[in-house]
Structures are given as C-alpha cells and as structure tokens.
Amino acid sequence: MRTARLLKTLTILLVACFAYSGLSSRAVNAQGGWTPYDPKAVDGTVKTDARKEGPIPAGCPFPAVKDKYVIGFAQANSAEPWRTAMNAQLNAAVDALNKQTAGKPSFTLTIADAAQDNAKQVADIENFLTQGVDLLITSPNEASPLTAAVNKAWKACVPVILLDRNITNTDYSMFIGADNVAIGKMAGQSVAKYCKDKSLKPCNVFEIDGLSGTSGAVDRRDGFAAGIKDNPDVIIKVTQNANWLREKAVEIAAPVLQANPDLHVVYAENDPMAEGAYLAAKQTGIDVKKLLFVGVDALPTPDGGIVSVLQGRLGATFVYPTGGKQAIAWAKQILVDHINPPLWVVLPFSGVFPENAQEQCNAYACPLAKAGAATMAATMIATATK
Amino acid sequence: MATDLIRSSAPNFNRKRWLNFLFRFQSLFGLVIILILAVLFSPKPNGVNLFLSQRNLLNILMFASEVGILAVGMTLVILIGGIDLSVGSVMAFIGVIAADLLMNRHDVPVLGTIITVGGWSALAILVVCTLVGALIGFVNGWSAERFKVPSFVTTLAMMSIARGLARAWSNNNSIPIALGSSGEQLSQYGSSGGFGDPVFGLLGGTIGNTGLPIPGLIMIVIALIFGFILTYTAFGRRLYAAGGNPVATRLSGIAVGRLRIYTFMICGALAAIAGLIHASRLNQGSPNESIGYELNAIAAVVIGGASLNGGKGTIAGCIAGAFILQILDNILGLNSVSANVQLVVKGLLVILAVALQQLRPSTESA
C-alpha cells in the first residue's frame, strides 16, 4: 500500500534526523595543576601512588566548579547483602557530606543496579555518561565486559572510582578495596591451623567460588591457595561455583556434601554462600558440627557473618569493608579540592573468630552487641571503616 | 450464511478502513508515539535534549541490535505457530564456544588420533557457530515434529540443556576475550592461549569515528533480508499459510513439518549470531549471560503486532517492537528510574500490545 510505504519512510527519516542532531563536544580548556594528596590523611594504605598527570587523562579540563555535583554509582548487584550495605554506606556518606558542606556545594548520588547483568551495567554507565554525571563510581560485575565502558567514561574526562572489583587495565582514576589476596591468605592460614590443631590428615576442603569473572573471586581463590600451603595436609578436594549467591550455594552444595562425607572444611568466598552451604548440610542431615564453615564479609546485620559466628554456624569470617565512605570522601577531594588521589588504596580488614566474635559484634553494633564492652581497638576499627 | 459486508466502498466505510490501517501498523505508530514521549520526557539540562543526543541514539541502536536479531528469528517461529524459549541459552552457549575457540587451543582425542582445535580466525568461528546454532534449531524443530510435542516444551528443555552445556564447557567460568594478544596471561582474571583474531572485535564494535554500531548494521541487514523473504518468496508465503491453517496448507501440498524445522533452524542460527555479537561486545564468553533474553525477543515480536497463534506478523513490526523496548529502557534509565519499575512497565506494555490486537476488527465472517 502506498500509504504504508510512506509511513515507513517517514519513520526512518524521523529516526535518521534524530541521529544527526548532536551534542556539542566539551571544550578542552587548559589544565592547571592537581594538588598532591596528604599521605597522613589516607584512610587505608596506598598500594599504588597517584598518576602524575592526575586522576583524569591529560588534556582533560579540570572538573568545573559547581553548586551541584551529580555522582553516578553503577552497582553490580544490589540484591547481595554486602552490596546492599555498600549502597547504604554510600548514601550515608553523601548525606554526611552534604551536612558538612551545608549544601554549598551539594552532592546527589544516583544508584543504578545491574542485577548481575553485564550488558545492563554497560547500559547504566552509558546512561550516566549521557546524563553528564560529574563523577562515576562503579563496582564492575565482571572485569572483561566492563573494561571498555569504564575506559570510555574515563577517556571522556569523567573521574572514575572503582570499588572492590577491578577491570583489566588501569584506565580509571582510583581503585578502592580491601586486599582480597590477603584475605584469602588469612582464610587459608586459619584453615591450615584448624586442620593442624585437629590433626586432620588429609584435611579435605570444599571451596565455593564467587562469580568467576570478578577480581574478588580470583584473588580470594589465589590467596587461599597460598595460605593453606602452611599445612601440606590441607587439600582442596572439590571446587564449585555459586556466583556469590546464597540460593545458588544451597543448590550446588547439597550433592557435593552428600557425595563427599570425608569433607572437613567448607571455604566459601563470601558469607551468603557459606550460609547456603550450611543450610544445605542441615537439610541433607549432615552433622554440621563436624564441618568448619569459613566465609568472608562479616556484615553486622542480623543475617550477617558476625552474628553467624556468634551463633556457631560459621567458624570464621573476615570483615570486608565496602569502601563506600572512602569513595565519597575521595570523590569530594577530586571534584572540589582538585586533589590527585592515589591510584590504588587498600582498606584494612580483620578476622572474626569465635574468640573475638563478641568483641567484633560490639564494635560494629551488631544486633547481639553487649553495651559498654567495646575495647579501644574495636572502637578504632569501627570509626575507621563504618 | 455469510454476509458480504465489506464489499462496496460507500462513504461511511472509511472509519473501518482507518481502524484497519491503524492496527496493521500498530507497531510503527507505537514507535512514533514512544519516540515523541521520549523526547518530551527526556532530561534537558542546559536546554540540551539528552535523548536526542547523537551518543544516546547510537547507544539505543547498539543495545537494541541483539534483541532485534533474536526477534527476527522469533517472528518466523511465531508466524508458523511455534515459539522458541531457548534463544537466550543458545546465545550464552555460543558465546562460550566462540570465546574458547577464539582464545584457546585444545587437543581433543577423536577416534584414536588427537585433533587440535581452537585459535581459529573470526570468520571460521562465525561460520561454525552459526552452524551450531542452526543445529540446535534443528533439534528444537525436529523433536517437536517427531514426538508431536508443542515447541514450547522442546525449546523449554533446550533452554536448560544449552545453559547446562555452556556451564559444563566453561566449567562455570567466564572466558575472557582479549583480541590481538600474544603470550599467556593477559590479566589475572583468566588465562588464554594467546590467540584472538582482532576481526572478532568488529562484531561488537563501531565504525571508526562515526560511532555507528556494527551490531546495528548487522540487525538492519538481517531484518531487510528476512523482510524480503517473508514478503516476496514462496518460503515466506508458505510460512504465513502454515501458521494460519496448517491443515489446509498441508492439504495444498506443502510439507508443513519440514517448513517448521527450517524455521527453527533459522531462529537458532540468528540466536548464534546474536550470541557472537554479545560476546564480542562484552569481551567474554560467559554461561551466565543473556538470561531472559528470549522473553525480550518474544515481547518485541508481540509488541510488533504478531499473533501468538501464528499466521500474522511482520519483520518491520518486530524491529519496531525491539526499538520500543529499548527506547523505554533508555528513557527510564536517563531519568534514573529504578530497574524494577522498568520491568513492570515492560510487562504492562506487552499486555497493552496484546489487548490492542484483540480490539482489531475481526476478519472472520459468520
């Protein structure tokens, strides 16, 4: 039909017209000098020093002085409890910052959730760029798929802070996270010690890994492997993947536990997966007292790792700070104070064992805290990482 | 006793004609409407319409391509009265195969000898993966015909099987793709044999400085080809007939069963192409990708005006549907609306599209 063809042509023309209206590109201004950061004021340890030309590519203009700054955060998966805490901490930090600056300038934080979908996270970052955010924070779902998008933002002169998960190159402003290799190593060492104390020869470990393309999974696995070398009797008998998710862990742990009655340790790279394995064990009627469950995260929430250790489910976990507070602090320094941040900041962590679980609980105000029993050390940790 | 109502063209006849016209092009009208809404609701900082920015529109084209390609295959399958729930899993499976064969070399024992596979060129992988996709489609279609089971069931099973195969092949890992590399460890996030034909990157890349996404071009070419096939070839004609009335078509001498199998093979091959594009864009082949993409494809086809009973639908419609979905995502994202709301809106849109179909003036007579 003639009218049909006409309509189709019209639509195509319309779309083509839109495609040719463009944004004017950013004018490139001369760049002044960045102020070096104050090493004493760094919350954590500096692993890699600041880039000479600054947190954004050479040839980029200084972040403009504004009344309102918009920060975009592309989260990998808000459904994970540790990341829910990260979101909460980011929001709290922004609120505190606004109170501090009394709104001059004011900061807005927008959080987009990719729900473990790489393509969605790429789209989220693209949208942030289109919206013109002043700074991008992101926790990439997996390294390879997100590298291009992060690089694109950085090359477009938007400062990028990576939280907890890394990409495959260094085209970003800074990386903030705890040392997952060290955590893995400490976990491995504590398992080695446990096995030696119990004279278990061989000591069979069931390892449950997180999403394989994430830096966290790789590092915690490598670290753990290094840590158990302390005790040559410790062997990793079975490895399975549960993508950081509790439900997945329940699913995959049940058959493994049943088929391997000679397991002694279950090492899961995060608490939800460890809890999932614990649930699976109970549901299949295995005597959980014979197994040591080790996780990572130690959130002070009712379903978190600290309570779990206190209640005797997990044998060990490690407080893994989210870095939300630090990220906002550095964001302000980059945008407002024009301070050149270090490229890699490592956050401290601590172990939670049955011996010190109550202390840790008090320090982080977990639901089973006993008032007034905090020690000096615990208070320091609390103020530094909360 | 039929009443030959729609015979003459008397003056007050136009209302029905216009309504028919509206419904025939419901998807194109829908696209225009949503474009207008998007322009209206776009954030306009400093008077610049973000939605209309070149970067944003190119993004839309890039992100719509995978669903668009899937939707073309899905349209064919739905036209003939079937459905393919396995395309998402097939995408993931093909992505894993492609990444592995691109980056690694394996020694496979076959019938006594050892054959080395892997490290192939992008073209070889393109051909092989498309064939694998077609093979999976064949299994989908053939099993439905042979066991007289609705394609819903066989493709549901394949959804599981393909996903399982993908996980098994990669051992649950994501296989990173680093093109043009040499040497072993590319990054600590995965090793590779160090191959990696840079041509593969073209599949997910853009044309030079223009920023025109190649996946978008691929989608347009595929849409044009299959649009032509459906309208102008005997194959297309028989598809519509078989979907509208398989018994009558069979009794007109057309092998309906074989036609169905071909259609599923095409759908599988297109899903493979979408999977290759996906892997190229994201630089990895992962068994956890493309979850739920089949639903997006089906939504696009339905919004495009196809009937799930078969016999009605166009390629232009499904591409319009794919764009409508993507523009929706985009405008909600630009306005920082929560992803959960996006899901709800998408579902409502599908219901709206199907409801509109019911309001269509019926062509059935007494």
Next chain:
Amino acid sequence: MKPVEQSPVLQMQGITKRFPGVTALQDVTFSVRAGEVHCLMGENGAGKSTLMKIMNGIYTEYDGQMLLDGHPVRFANPKDAQRHGIGMIHQELNLVPELRVYENILLGRESMGIGGILQRRKMIRIASEELARLGVSIDPRRPIFALRIAERQLVEVAKALSLHARILVMDEPTSALANHEVERLFSVIRALKASGVAIIYISHRMDEIYSIADYITVLRDGRTVASLPAGEMSRTQLIKHMVGRDISEMFQRDIVAQEAPMLEVRDLSLTGRGVRKLDHISFTVNKGEVVGLAGLMGAGRTETLETIFGGYPPKQRSGEIWIAGKQARIQSPKDAIRYGLGLVTEDRKNRSLVLGLPIRSNATLAALRDMLLPFGVVVRRRERTAVQVKITELDIRTPGIEVPVATLSGGNQQKVVLAKFLLTRPKVLLLDEPTRGIDVGAKAQVYQIVGQLAKQGTAFVIASSEMPELLAVCDRILVLCEGRVTAQFKRGEATQEAILEAATRFTEVSEMSV
C-alpha cells in the same frame, strides 16, 4: 399439515437493517404462528441469517418492530431472546470441542449440588433423555471433538430442544445428516408442532422443505418476495422466486467421458486405531468422467477421497493407485498434487482455506512452484494474472483479490478452493460435499464448472449426500457402505431408492449407531 388458524405468535414488520455500504434487509415482513413449520428460503446473501439474528437478539439496532403475542418487543441480547422463548440452532455449531456431549447440552444450566459441585450423573441422565427424544444414540460422555460434523449437529439440535423454546429457528440443521436421521428429526418436529411450538426452518434442500413445511417465505436481496402456504407454491415457482430467473434444467450435463482411464483405485484399504475404515475399494474413473460416491454418513466417502489424496500416513493404508496409466506412490498431499490430483475438502474453512490470507495467496498456495524466480521469489504479476483468470472463469464475486478470503460468502469461498487446485492443472479432482452450505445459484455454477472441466478431460470423483445432484451430474455412481463398495450404477440406472438400499446393505442387521 394445515396451518393452525391463529394470530401469529411472532410478527416482524417493516424490518430494515443497514451495514456500512450494504442494506441487508429492506422493509421485511415475516410472521409465524404457533404449531406451524415455516420455511424461510432465499439465496445466500438474501438476508435470511440477518433476519434470524435480529430475531435472536444478536443484532439490536434495526428499524421496524417485532411483536411477540401482539406485544412489541426488542431483545437486548441473545439471552434476552432465549428468555422470551426463542431458540436458535446455528449452522456453525456452537459447541465446545474439548467438553463432553452432556456438558455442552447443559452448558450454563449445569446441575449443581452444594458448593457448586457438578452432579454429573444427573446431567448425563438429562442429556441421555434429550438425545433419546431425538432417537439418537450418541453416548453423552463422549467429547465433542471425537464426533463427526453430523453427530455434532445432532447434539446441537438436542441442546436447543432442551431449552423448551416456543419458537425454534433451525438453520440448515440437516446438511450433514443421513436420510433416516432426517426422518427422525422430522418426527420430532411434528411432535413439537403438535405441542404448539412454532418452527422456522431454513434449508436449501427442496425435498425436505416440501415434506415438512406448512408455510414458505422467500427472501431475495433483502426483501420479502413471496409468502404463501406450502401447498400453493410449486417447486419451480419457489426456485424462480429465490433466483429471480427461470432455472429449468439446472444440473444437466452432456456425457463426455472417454475410454482412457485417468484414475484407477485398486484394493484400497484403510485401517486406523484397529478399526478397518475402508475395505478393498476398487474403481476406475476415465478421462472426462464424473463418478459420484454416495452413502450414509460414516460410510467412508471422505476417507476414500482423503486416502487417495495421501492425507493418511502410508502405514495405515494398503492398495494401489494408478494415475494416467502409471502407478503413483503417494505418501503425502504433496505427492498427490504432483501426480495431478486435487482435493476440495468437506470442511473448507478449517481444511482448505487460510482465512486470514487474501484470495490471491489462498488461490496460489498449491501452485507456487510455477510462479517463482530463483531463490524462491514469487512473481506477483504472474500470481495476479493467474488468479484473475480463475476469478473470471469461476465467476467469483469479490471486490478484489487482496481481500481476506474470510469475507467471502460460502459459495465464493468454495470457488476459491476450486481455483487453488485448478491452478495446479490437475488430472483428477476429488470433491467432498462441494455444495454444502451453498445457495442454489452457486450450486449450479459449481456443477457448470465441473461440466466444463470434464469436457476438457478432467476426471472427477464427487462425494455428496445430495442424491438428486449426484443423479443429475454423474456418469456413474458408486455406493459405499461401511467402507465397502456395495453397488455401482450407470447414469440413468440409478434411483434414490436403489442408492439408499445399497447404502444400507450392512453386514449385520442392526442400525448403524451414530
């Protein structure tokens, strides 16, 4: 059969109904008395079904008025009409295929116990009674989809009768019934007559009308053309009123058969699910010959045609088929068409046409191969020309070839199906009930076409329950009973009685259960 002298129970006066572009009824008058069988006659498109739809509350907007027992009424919907005592048996059966007979008969009036639980035994009993009243022995527990069209129609009749209507409208109720079932239906109608029910009977079958009608009204082009007691209108007059022209020898044709056998069927047998449906059927059809297949419903006429055409899987059948002197291996309809066969099925809407597609696409569906360029591209121009030729040849009434085939009348749809197979230039055409649900004028046209094609050498096998038509058109008539050929008659030898006798030559002396 004298009409009861009473004031009419239902009167329709000055009824006018317009649709966009078409006036279906113009100032129509129609009345019926209690205890009267009133036949409403007219060609397709004359307005009969429109008038009935108004009476039934399906159409609510019209000019004119309806009087029930002398009081003006206007029905808001079919349920309203039903409540006023008007019952309708549609030609298109309103049954739910997935449900059982008793569930369909009592649809909406289910017997329910506490909490709405269905009282199945009671329902089955009621359904059995209704069916027994008709003299029909269908098991009420059978699902509808397992019944053939004729049986489903009987269920429809039972359903409508169970509504205890005062005025019962029957639209072509016997088009798929065998003679003895028709007789049974008529005795029920007579009983209803005696009890004061008015019956409006729409049918094309002349013989039936004259054996049951008290009054006949003829509509043509939306107007009342005649309304007389049946005794005062002769058959010729009736046809003249309906068609508006004098049709004397409607269906006669010349004998053109040659000596060359075109189709030879040898020992054709069909077994399905353990039941032998066809038993060693053999016959020959010569070039230019028209052979008729007569028999009761269920005798195997449709099965014979469909088996020849390859509609059944090869493992269910045995026997040989020879076409133009060569043995044909027919595994599917595709093969059949390749060998030069064509089949126009009984149920054209469901089995021969894709309703949503335009006439052009339907007509070329079997012959696409002749209209292609490389890569399978269809040459539209070749299509259009070919279809236009057929439309002129067959006199298909349509505004254009792009119109969806669903909008055509029954007769024109049938011609499109014919066109479809004619485009494959068949040597043998198999027609199954080709004139079912078609008006007189169109029927004549169909047989005219048959005659013309036979003259050109096409062989025909026509299965039909319209015995007068077979007698007039066919060179030879085969009679089937229980899947066997029981008699063969040459033209001029056969009579309706002889055919009926051969059709009821069962192996056991029991009535065929329906």
